[in-house]
Amino acid sequence: MNKLDQLKGVFHFFDEDRDGKISPIEMQHCVMRIGGEMLPEEAEAVIESLDADGDGLLALEDFVGLMEAQGEEEKMKDMRDVFEMYEMDGSGFITPKSLKRMLSRLGMSRPIDECRLMISQFDLNGDGVLSFDEFSIMMLR
Known part of the structure; x- marks a missing residue:
């Protein structure tokens, strides 16, 4: 069905x-x-x-x-919850440092340079961090 x-x-x-x-x-x-x-x-x-x-x-x-x-609406709430897990430091952005920290917690440790590279692939405004909107676009791909 x-x-x-x-x-x-x-x-x-x-x-x-x-x-x-x-x-x-x-x-x-x-x-x-x-x-x-x-x-x-x-x-x-x-x-x-x-x-x-x-x-x-x-x-x-x-x-x-x-x-x-x-x-x-429910998907967006879930996405917001996931974003906040990665964001961690209260800045409102996923930084290379917060991404590294979360990946380490998930057992997928990466060097900070690789975290910067991962962020840069979806960093639409080039500020070096991911906003919720940029994160949403990344998750919808």
Whole structure:
């Protein structure tokens, strides 16, 4: 089963009346069934923000967009966590020294010159360190 089929299954779980759309009340019910809480106003706001055709309901395409956006958000959070592991010193950048330290912790010790070379391959602005944006580009390759 591919990801789209899985999302369709989840959509149909939310679509209680099987009309091919998710209403705010259906959204609220499903969130409650999986142990969460959602006020009616919150459900309406979520649907309104994603409703492409303005009918006050969430179509399958809108729902897929929501799920994919949440997946991307989670990936970015995970990437931020990994970046912070390598960054270590609070500078907001991965430096050759912090890269060397982390690689050593991972049992992959490298000389500082090799760490500089590794950073230079993705250092887009040439400042000798990796920002989160540069790190993200590196990770997405």
